[in-house]
Amino acid sequence: MEIYYNQTRNRPTVMTLGTFDGVHLGHQHIINLAVKRAKELDYDSSLFTFFPHPLQTISPDKAPKALTSWSQKRNIIQNLGINQLIVQKFDEDFSQMPYQIFIEDYLVKRFKVKEIIVGEDFRCGYRAQGTPAKLKELGKELGFEVQSVPSIKINNQDIGSTYIRNLILDGKVSKVKEQLGRNFSLDCKVVKGDQRGRKLGFPTANLEPLADYVLPPLGVYACRVKLADKIYGGAVHLGVLPTFDKNKFSIEVYILDFNQNIYGQRLELEFVERIRPEERFPTVEGLIDRMKEDVRVTREILSNTDQQLENFNKYYG
Template identity: 40%
Template sequence: MQVITSNEYNKFRDSNTCLAIGAFDGLHKGHQLIISQALKEAKKNNYPAAVLSFHPHPLEIIPGKNPPPSIVSRQQKISLLEAMGVDYYFEQEFNQEFAQLRAEEFINNILLASLRVNTVVVGDDFRFAYKNEGNVEILKKMGELHGYQAKIISQLHASDDRISSTRIRSLLKNGKIKKAKKLLGRSYQICGKVVHGKKRGRKLGFPTANLSLETNYALPPEGVYAVKVHHCGKEYIGAANLGYNPTFNNQDISFEVYILDFEGDLYGQRLCVDIIEFIRGEKDFAAKEELINQMQQDILYTRELLC
């Protein structure tokens, strides 16, 4: 898959693009349905399959607004789209200039002139351009005028409610990991680079990888989790602690992973961690021996659960 940012659109030479458009901020089952339809159309007509999305989050450029926590990082989004079979990922920089584009300018200047679309696939709640003036009806009417097809996909529902990133964030916040997994179509995954920590785990006999997270993730409740760890194409099982380590009075939240049956230096390397199941909440242990005993139990439970 080729990644093309908006300042490189002029390098794009293909044509008849079958393009899925959206924020795709969770790449959940609802988003996957839209992208899958674009892939089907592309395959049927032997066109290139593409996705247009936005970076950074629009709320990052509005003074006084804060974007919601992320379900996927930029790196994860790119990897997931590539795994789906997308040929081109167009990443539009969301800045003040782009936010001022009118609906017809977006269609004429970007979709037609730059990305040379043949087919556009969006969800039925798709809005675009200045003050969200663009909608699916405008997209279809402009398609009739300019000769591209606009395919509108109805939103996917689960348990009589629409699948959305907002709903998934709420499930994660409330610790409903398995329900979030159903809506995502995959395990919830957190990625980051291994950095030096306090090395307390090593001193206790359980060396942990301390992750600096690569985005502001939507985090589940603090506690210990059974996890699967992806590193260099291999999968390991582990136990992760998300929280403040009250026994040691940490001030900052941390995400530390003990990888079972692994030896090696991981500093500076990227790990992706699937959150599988909540084991227990954080505890303040009176003695290190109690903590060690609890960690042994956590690891035993993880091994029984995931092996």
């Protein structure tokens, strides 16, 4: 996949546009349609997106917390087979541009767009006046087709970024996979902590998220850790360590069957299931006993989900 910032291309293209917030299964459906259509026509397939999220420029107080980092978003899109990823800086000047100028000057002239595939709720241009219906009218004049794709449902629920965020905020991380097509995960860097976990017999990696993510409630979660092309099981704690009267929020993961120094490294933390809320224990010994139980429950959860994945791949893979 090639990535472009304001360049031009000479080959005709089928393009899909949007913020692709989270690149959930609804987004993936639209992207797959664009890839398929481009292959049918022997055109390039392109995805035009914006950075940062438009609301961070238009109305920062209403901007949503991230579901992916930029790196995660790019990798997910690349794995869907798009030929070109086009990134537009969404600043104040760009936000004032009428949709007609955006479509003609940016898409038709620069990228030879012959077909546009977007969701039915897509909007672009100044004050979001560029609806799919208006794009179709403009296409008759400028020589491109427009396909408007209805939203899709899973278990009678529309797939949507806002709904996914609400699931995460409610701690229902195990249900997120139904909408994202994957577990919700954080792109993180391992940073120095106070090494308290090591003293308790559970050495943890202290994590610094690399995006302003939406986060689930404080507590302990079964997770998976992707590190250097390997995947490990783990138990992650989000909280302020009330047993030790800490007031500083931290994310600490205990990686199962792992004993390496990974300070400064980058990893991906994948939430699988919530185990319990954060608790204050009267004694350190009580906390240690609960941590042992957390690890036991984590192993059980991960073992069950591994078996579910194996069964899925056996019958549907």
